[in-house]
Amino acid sequence: MDETPRAQAVCGQEALNLLNCVTDSAFDQDKCLRFLQALRDCVLNKKVKKFSLADQNQQEPGPVGKKL
Numbered sequence: 001m002d003e004t005p006r007a008q009a010v011c012g013q014e015a016l017n018l019l020n021c022v023t024d025s026a027f028d029q030d031k032c033l034r035f036l037q038a039l040r041d042c043v044l045n046k047k048v049k050k051f052s053l054a055d056q057n058q059q060e061p062g063p064v065g066k067k068l
Contacts, residue, residue, distance in 0.1 A: 011042035015051065 009015070018035040021028070042048070 009051075010046050010048055011039060011051075014039040014042045 018032065018039050021032040021035050
């Protein structure tokens, strides 16, 4: 199967891990806190200023996880 790789948002995997953790029926607060810390570390390291969702009306052009 030949699939074209999709562009990944800056810190997108970390954000997705955290969102999936908090919605899990077997909520594990300690696990979610680790995901939160990983997301925080990522946004600090990559200097992310703002996130937006792909289906939102874009008021500002740019990638999903913008660096300023």
